[in-house]
Every structure is written in structure tokens, then in C-alpha cells.
Amino acid sequence: MRREYSLNKKAGVLAIVLSAMFIAVAFSGCTTTKEPTTITLYYNSGNDARKLGCQLLKDNIEAITSDIKIEIQELAWAQYLDKLDKKEMPIFFLGWAPDYAHPDNYLDPFGRSSGTYANRVGFADSEIDAWIDEAKQELDATKATELYSKIEQKLFDQGVYLYIDQVINFQVQRTWVDGIFYNPMFSELMFKYISKNGSSDDTTFVEISVGGPQSLDPAWDYETSGGEIIQNVYETLVFYKEDSASELEPMLATEVPSIENGGISEDGLTYTFHLREGVKFHDGTAFNASAVKYSIDRAMYYDDPESPGWILTQVLDPENTSSVEVVDEYTVRFNLQFPYTPFIYCLAYTVASIVSPTYVEANGGVQPRSENNWMDTHMCGTGPFMLDEWAQDSTYIVLKKNPDYWGDEPALDTVRVEYVDEYNTRYLALTSGIADYIYAPREHASDLMNRESEGIKVLTGTPTFDVNFFGFNQAMKPFDDLNVRKAFCYALDYETYYNQIQSGITSPMQGVIPKGMFGHDYDLPIYTHDLTKAKEYLKAAGYTTK
Amino acid sequence: MKMYQYIIRRLLLLIPVLIGITILIFLLTRIGGDPAAAYITPRMTHEQIEKVKEIHGFNQPVYVQYLYYMGDILRGDWGISKAHQDMPVLDVIKLRLPATIELTIVAMLLATIVGIPLGVISATKKDKWPDHATRLFALSGVSIPIFWLGFLMQYIFFYLLKINGLPHLPLYGRATAGMYPPQVTGFFTLDSIIAGNPSMFLDTIAHLVMPAFCLSYVSLAEIARMTRSSMLEVMGQDYIRTARAKGLSERKVIYKHALRNALIPTVTIIGLSFGGLLAGAVLTETIFNWPGVGSWAAESIVRIDTAAIVGFTIIVAIMYTIVNLIVDLTYAYLDPRVRLE
Numbered sequence: 001m002r003r004e005y006s007l008n009k010k011a012g013v014l015a016i017v018l019s020a021m022f023i024a025v026a027f028s029g030c031t032t033t034k035e036p037t038t039i040t041l042y043y044n045s046g047n048d049a050r051k052l053g054c055q056l057l058k059d060n061i062e063a064i065t066s067d068i069k070i071e072i073q074e075l076a077w078a079q080y081l082d083k084l085d086k087k088e089m090p091i092f093f094l095g096w097a098p099d100y101a102h103p104d105n106y107l108d109p110f111g112r113s114s115g116t117y118a119n120r121v122g123f124a125d126s127e128i129d130a131w132i133d134e135a136k137q138e139l140d141a142t143k144a145t146e147l148y149s150k151i152e153q154k155l156f157d158q159g160v161y162l163y164i165d166q167v168i169n170f171q172v173q174r175t176w177v178d179g180i181f182y183n184p185m186f187s188e189l190m191f192k193y194i195s196k197n198g199s200s201d202d203t204t205f206v207e208i209s210v211g212g213p214q215s216l217d218p219a220w221d222y223e224t225s226g227g228e229i230i231q232n233v234y235e236t237l238v239f240y241k242e243d244s245a246s247e248l249e250p251m252l253a254t255e256v257p258s259i260e261n262g263g264i265s266e267d268g269l270t271y272t273f274h275l276r277e278g279v280k281f282h283d284g285t286a287f288n289a290s291a292v293k294y295s296i297d298r299a300m301y302y303d304d305p306e307s308p309g310w311i312l313t314q315v316l317d318p319e320n321t322s323s324v325e326v327v328d329e330y331t332v333r334f335n336l337q338f339p340y341t342p343f344i345y346c347l348a349y350t351v352a353s354i355v356s357p358t359y360v361e362a363n364g365g366v367q368p369r370s371e372n373n374w375m376d377t378h379m380c381g382t383g384p385f386m387l388d389e390w391a392q393d394s395t396y397i398v399l400k401k402n403p404d405y406w407g408d409e410p411a412l413d414t415v416r417v418e419y420v421d422e423y424n425t426r427y428l429a430l431t432s433g434i435a436d437y438i439y440a441p442r443e444h445a446s447d448l449m450n451r452e453s454e455g456i457k458v459l460t461g462t463p464t465f466d467v468n469f470f471g472f473n474q475a476m477k478p479f480d481d482l483n484v485r486k487a488f489c490y491a492l493d494y495e496t497y498y499n500q501i502q503s504g505i506t507s508p509m510q511g512v513i514p515k516g517m518f519g520h521d522y523d524l525p526i527y528t529h530d531l532t533k534a535k536e537y538l539k540a541a542g543y544t545t546k
Numbered sequence: 547m548k549m550y551q552y553i554i555r556r557l558l559l560l561i562p563v564l565i566g567i568t569i570l571i572f573l574l575t576r577i578g579g580d581p582a583a584a585y586i587t588p589r590m591t592h593e594q595i596e597k598v599k600e601i602h603g604f605n606q607p608v609y610v611q612y613l614y615y616m617g618d619i620l621r622g623d624w625g626i627s628k629a630h631q632d633m634p635v636l637d638v639i640k641l642r643l644p645a646t647i648e649l650t651i652v653a654m655l656l657a658t659i660v661g662i663p664l665g666v667i668s669a670t671k672k673d674k675w676p677d678h679a680t681r682l683f684a685l686s687g688v689s690i691p692i693f694w695l696g697f698l699m700q701y702i703f704f705y706l707l708k709i710n711g712l713p714h715l716p717l718y719g720r721a722t723a724g725m726y727p728p729q730v731t732g733f734f735t736l737d738s739i740i741a742g743n744p745s746m747f748l749d750t751i752a753h754l755v756m757p758a759f760c761l762s763y764v765s766l767a768e769i770a771r772m773t774r775s776s777m778l779e780v781m782g783q784d785y786i787r788t789a790r791a792k793g794l795s796e797r798k799v800i801y802k803h804a805l806r807n808a809l810i811p812t813v814t815i816i817g818l819s820f821g822g823l824l825a826g827a828v829l830t831e832t833i834f835n836w837p838g839v840g841s842w843a844a845e846s847i848v849r850i851d852t853a854a855i856v857g858f859t860i861i862v863a864i865m866y867t868i869v870n871l872i873v874d875l876t877y878a879y880l881d882p883r884v885r886l887e
Contacts (some may be wrong), residue, residue, distance in 0.1 A: 129597075
């Protein structure tokens with residue numbers, strides 16, 4: 001019998017199947033002398049796809065051996081992270097999304113012994129550490145790519161993680177909207193590209209999303225809800241070009257520095273930017289090199305683990321006043337502590353947005369290690385849109401077109417982003433036409449696809465940079481054994497996960513560097529659902545199989 | 547005992563109640579897991595996490611943390627709500643409580659104004675069609691899940707009317723974006739009157755209709771059922787027969803003699819249903835995107851936002867105590883035999 005893993009499955013049926021399996025396991029346990037090993041599998045509550053993924057892995061493993069019994073445990077997100085940090089989970093479900101589009105933003109957390117995940121799964125390999133450090137400084141793209149492949153291959157061979165999937169984008173809009181395209185590095189939408197044609201009001205765009213910004217201060221905010229507003233009101237020196245996540249285009253700079261054009265020094269230690277002239281902030285202040293220095297220094301001042309400032313301070317010394325150097329009115333230079341090739345991408349993250357110095361100084365200024373509450377709710381940048389209103393109850397944000405924008409004039413006069421947590425409410429807003437774009441979880445795909453005649457259009461097909469995986473804690477039994485890790489990797493029924501749990505809107509995860517990012521190795525092997533191999537590895541680890 | 551002495555004594559009783567509640571909630575949030583968890587992100591290193599714990603005092607013994615916390619509460623510092631943009635808890639309450647109170651009051655008024663007459667009609671027309679209709683209505687009220695009713699109302703009174711080009715109720719929110727009245731009391735109905743803006747007032751009322759009805763339905767049904775059975779009981783009493791015998795009009799018999807006596811159990815139900823309304827507000831506020839304390843509390847629990855959970859609980863306890871006090875005072879008004887002691 002083929003098990004259903006769709007989200008609206010009947011709990012009762014599941015319970016019966018489970019109890020049948022439990023009895024089967026219990027009975028077969030009687031015939032062997034070995035006590036079954038019990039493993040607890042963790043996921044964060046509220047995430048149904050992860051819950052079903054855990055259930056699937058449990059079924060797959062328990063179907064091939066009676067020696068391992070898996071218990072599934074859900075934890076609230078905060079508790080989950082706490083337990084992760086304490087390294088108390090033998091195996092856990094997690095995901096990762098990058099801050100900047102560079103392989104290092106994956107290899108460091110996943111592979112380096114001090115990295116976020118490697119450290120928490122107890123993985124340490126001095127050879128990989130050395131390769132990652134070498135790659136960080138390698139200016140030759142070909143050589144760097146070779147290093148990435150070597151690291152990826154070794155992570156694969158060591159079975160450090162069970163790679164599950166790299167999610168495909170899923171966005172829903174009305175057909176009267178033009179100019180929405182997907183870039184994995186955008187925080188949702190860039191409104192300057194969007195236009196409307198044929199709705200009742202073509203100059204106002206309404207997006208209905210969930211949650212809401214934590215802060216509108218680029219130096220402080222570290223989540224995508226605020227990131228979306230920030231990337232439309234503030235600008236960085238360079239930014240991702242349209243739908244490309246690897247190619248940067250100049251924004252407030254006049255060109256993207258490279259070794260060829262002399263913008264990056266041969267030793268990779270200095271980055272020089274020539275700035276756009278005649279640009280004005282929303283308060284009328286002129287944009288220049290001192291504004292850049294002011295903004296970057298300000299972001300680095302927040303010495304707080306909850307802020308994104310580390311993206312800058314990992315290479316720029318905040319104590320050194322010449323880390324960001326004003327060369328002349330329209331030239332600015334960054335002096336790095338050591339060569340770090342991803343640096344240019346770090347400057348495309350919202351934390352490196354340029355703010356109006358006169359505006360900040362007039363409203364609280366910069367206090368080291370203390371949040372500027374005014375800047376949390378007020379904005380003054382150079383972008384195509386200006387903050388008009390953040391509703392007192394935080395339910396919506398209104399942006400108005402910047403009439404003095406230096407670039408092409410946006411088609412929209414007004415953008416309203418509303419935050420509605422209930423999907424059914426958002427769905428009615430979309431179908432009735434009061435919303436132009438909504439956030440829809442992918443389990444609703446079948447309700448939304450193929451409805452263009454009704455004016456509803458789904459955008460999908462591009463891989464995001466979001467990856468999902470299981471982490472094996474090598475410091476805990478039985479995952480200290482490579483054979484057990486490999487057995488788990490071969491046991492998971494990937495196709496069922498992709499098609500039933502993720503509604504087919506996903507793709508295999510091939511190594512930690514995602515498809516679509518430079519440095520991704522399309523020749524890297526992928527684990528498949530192979531029960532023969534899974535059983536072989538389990539036997540090698542000393543377990544009996546069915 | 548004089549009325550004001552009674553009120554003061556009841557209000558003083560709030561103090562031990564609140565101390566008990568804060569201890570209980572504080573311990574529960576600590577048992578639920580490490581409070582530092584709310585401040586951790588996956589990217590933090592172990593050292594950074596230790597630093598976060600130190601900053602927030604989470605490495606102190608629990609009773610020390612509680613004493614510090616109570617000291618802060620009395621000084622007016624209720625902590626920071628992680629689930630609400632790191633805003634001080636008191637500010638969040640000040641911002642969001644009026645939305646919940648406004649919704650709850652309108653829902654309670656609706657339940658009372660509609661529920662009591664429905665109960666009376668049902669009792670006086672016992673076993674005739676108005677009785678059957680009312681009983682069916684009341685039965686559906688106690689059986690329909692709030693969220694289902696909410697979606698159904700949105701579908702009919704917003705979606706179906708809108709796509710057919712008819713006047714419709716707003717889908718969600720407290721007011722149309724950009725139509726918020728200038729904030730004075732935080733109650734949009736009052737604020738729009740203060741601002742002297744009739745279109746804002748009508749907009750606010752239109753936004754209140756669906757969530758308020760959705761929230762009131764359960765209480766409305768309970769009130770109607772209780773009024774009906776209580777009326778039926780009273781109508782069989784001797785003094786009603788006497789009233790009729792001395793030739794009073796049926797209207798006077800029902801509203802002056804029967805209803806006043808029948809209302810005592812109904813008032814109890816109204817008081818009790820206030821708790822149900824607060825619980826229902828969590829669901830109703832989510833469906834209709836109503837920015838009150840209910841949706842904030844739900845979010846805070848998910849995020850182990852200790853300061854917010856304790857703050858919310860204190861506020862609810864105070865409101866509950868006050869409503870109970872009002873109920874007790876109403877008894878004394880309705881029935882002179884009840885003495886305040």
C-alpha cells in the first residue's frame with residue numbers, strides 16, 4: 001500500500017497504520033536478541049512539511065530494520081534553537097537561506113568546524129577548514145570553484161547532512177500585474193519594476209503578506225519582512241541585477257569594482273567605489289562619500305548578536321576609523337582586514353544601505369550598542385519609494401513614489417503592503433481583486449494553479465536559495481557511525497517528499513551550495529531512495545535488516 | 547456596608563490575586579523552556595548566546611528573576627515584547643488593548659441586546675414557530691466553530707457581494723488603510739466621533755460588524771437560551787398569575803414582573819461569557835486581522851515572549867475581576883434581596 005503524505009491526510013488512518021507498524025516492530029523485536037535503538041527526531045512545531053518529512057523518514061527506516069525505533073518530537077521554534085545550541089538533538093530538521101549570494105555563506109556554516117551547523121552536528125575536519133579558508137581569499141574564480149567542489153564532495157562522502165530539497169519559488173499575483181520576477185536574493189518584491197494594467201486602480205499596488213517588519217532600520221533589521229521595505233526605500237552601492245543572483249549592477253556606485261577595472265586591489269584588500277553624483281536623499285540631503293562612511297560605520301557600531309552588523313564586521317574592523325575611507329566627495333574606499341572575495345556581495349545586503357546622515361543626526365544620532373528607536377519606524381534613503389505611513393497598529397505600510405528619484409521613474413504611485421496572518425483571508429482578498437499579490441504557502445498550489453482565466457497567476461519554476469536538510473549529531477549515538485548516516489541518506493523516499501509533501505514545487509538538494517548560485521557543482525552525486533544500499537550500510541553498522 | 551466600601555474591598559482583593567497569578571505564570575513560562583530561547587537566532591555562536599543570557603539576566607536563579615521582574619512591574623517597566631518589534635509591553639498593551647475592548651464591548655452589547663429579546667420571544671411564544679426559529683438559531687450558535695462562522699461570513703458578506711458588484715462589508719481590519727482616526731482614546735468609534743468625521747465613523751462601524759457578530763454568536767446563543775428557560779420558570783410563578791389576575795397588560799406582566807426576575811441567571815451568563823469572549827477574540831482577531839491583544843498573545847506564546855505573556859495575563863485578570871464586580875453590583879440592582887457583603 002502506498003502511504004499518503006499529503007497535508008490533508010486523515011489522522012485516523014495514520015494512527016491505524018502507525019499502530020499496525022508499531023505492533024509489527026514490537027513483534028519482530030521478539031525474535032531478535034538486540035534491544036532496539038531509540039532515536040528522537042526533532043522538528044519545529046507549526047511546520048507541517050517538516051512534520052511529514054520526519055514521519056516519512058521514520059516510516060522508511062522502520063520499514064527496513066527492527067533494530068531502530070524513531071520517535072518524533074516537535075518543539076516551539078525558540079526551544080528548538082535552544083536545544084540545537086545545546087547539541088541535545090541526535091537528528092533534526094532545519095533549513096538555511098543566505099544573507100549574500102556567495103558559496104562561502106553556505107560552506108562556512110555547513111562545513112567549517114566553527115560554523116553554525118557544522119559545530120552543532122559535531123563535525124570537524126581540518127582539511128575542509130583549510131580549504132574553506134583558502135576559498136574565502138581566492139580571487140581566481142576557477143580555482144575557487146575547484147575548491148568548492150572538493151569541499152562538497154568530502155561533505156557528501158562523510159554523510160554530514162541528509163540533503164533533502166532546494167525549494168522552488170511559488171508566488172501568486174493577479175494577471176493585471178506586470179514586472180514581478182523572482183530573484184532568490186530579493187526580500188520578496190522590488191516595486192520599481194512593477195506596473196499594473198487593466199485593474200480598477202493601476203497606480204496603487206497592494207501586496208498582502210504575513211508577519212510584518214521587526215524594524216525599518218537597515219542597520220538593525222535582520223529578517224525579510226523589513227528587508228522588503230528597506231530594499232525599496234534605501235539603496236546600496238551595488239545590488240543584484242534584475243533576476244540574476246550572481247551578477248551585480250551598480251546602484252549608488254557608478255560601476256561594480258573588479259580587479260580588471262582597478263576597483264579591487266590585486267591583494268584583494270581594498271575596494272574602491274566611484275559614486276553617482278546628483279543623488280539626493282528623501283530629506284534633500286546630498287548623497288556623497290561621507291554619507292557612505294557614515295552609514296557603514298553606523299551599522300558596524302551595533303555590537304549586537306541579534307543585528308546583521310556581523311556581515312560587515314567579519315572583514316571590516318569597526319575600531320579602525322579608516323576601514324571605510326572617504327577618498328574624495330564621490331569616491332569611497334573599503335580597507336579589509338584580510339582578503340574576502342564575497343565582500344562585494346556583503347555590500348548588497350540591506351545592512352549596507354546608505355542612510356541620510358543629517359536625518360539620523362537630527363533624530364537621535366548614533367549611540368553605540370543602542371538601538372535608535374526613531375530609525376526603527378522612520379526612513380530616509382535615496383530609493384525609488386519613500387515611507388509614507390506605517391500604521392500605528394503595524395497592520396500595513398504605505399510607500400509613495402519618490403518624485404526626485406535619480407533612476408527611471410517607477411510606474412506605481414503608491415504601494416501598500418498589508419500583513420494578514422490568516423491564509424483564507426488573504427485568498428479572498430486576492431480572488432476578489434482587492435489584493436494584487438499575496439503570500440501563499442505552497443500546500444495551496446493546487447487551488448491556485450491554472451486559474452489565469454479568472455485573473456490569478458502563479459509564478460514558479462525558479463529554484464530559491466532555501467535548502468532543507470536533516471543534521472546528524474555525530475557526537476551522539478548512533479550517528480557517530482558513518483554507516484548509519486549513509487543508511488539514513490539512502491532510506492528517505494525523496495520522490496514522495498517532493499511530490500506529496502512539497503506539492504512538487506521543489507527540487508533535489510545537490511550539495512550545500514544551491515543551484516543557480518555560482519560555484520554549484522552540477523556533477524556532485526545526489527543520494528537517492530535506494531533501500532538495497534540503505535540495508536547494506538545498516539548491516540555494516542551491525543544492525544539486522546528486514 | 548456602603549456601596550463604595552464594598553467596591554474598594556473588592557478592588558483590594560485584586561492584589562493577592564495578581565501576586566498569585568504572576569507567580570504561577572512566571573513559573574509556567576520558565577518550566578516551558580529556557581526564556582533565552584526567544585532571543586536566539588540560528589546564526590549565533592555559543593558565546594553570543596551566553597552573552598544574550600547575561601544581558602537579560604537569564605542565568606540568575608528563578609526567584610531572583612521573579613523579584614527583579616516584580617520590582618520592574620511596580621516601577622512601570624513591564625519588559626520588552628519580542629513578538630511586537632521589541633516594543634515595551636505596556637506600550638503594546640496601550641496600543642492594542644483598546645482594539646480588543648472595543649470589539650468585546652460591541653460583541654457583548656450585540657449579544658445582550660439581541661439575545662435577551664430573542665429569549666423573551668421564544669418563551670412567550672413557546673412551541674410556536676418564533677420559538678423553534680430562535681432555538682435553532684441558538685443551537686447553531688453554540689455548535690458552530692467561530693473560525694468557520696468567520697470564513698462563511700467573509701465569503702457571503704464580502705466576497706459574494708463584491709464580485710457581484712453589490713455593497714459589501716470590509717474583509718478585515720479595524721478601518722480602511724489611510725482612514726484611521728487621529729488617536730485619542732484608541733477606540734476608533736469614539737476617536738472618529740471626536741474627530742467629527744462621519745465617513746470615518748461609518749467605516750469603523752462597517753469594519754466592526756462581522757468580527758463583532760462572529761465573536762458574539764456563542765454568547766448571544768447562550769444568553770437567548772438562558773433567558774428563555776429562566777422566563778419559562780418565572781412565568782409559572784404565582785405572582786405572575788396575580789399580576790395577570792389584577793388586569794395588568796400582558797406587556798407589563800412580561801417586561802416589568804417576569805423579565806426582571808428572570809434576568810438574574812442571564813446576568814451570570816453574561817459575566818461568565820466575558821471570559822469566553824476574550825478566548826474567542828484570539829480566533830476572531832486572527833481571521834479578521836483585528837490588531838488587538840488576542841492575536842498578540844497567541845503570537846507571544848508561540849515565541850515564548852515571557853514579558854508579553856505575563857503582561858497579557860495580568861491585564862486579563864484585572865479585566866475579569868472588574869467584570870465580575872460589575873456583575874455582582876448588577877445583582878444588587880436587579881434583586882433588592884441581594885445584599886453586598
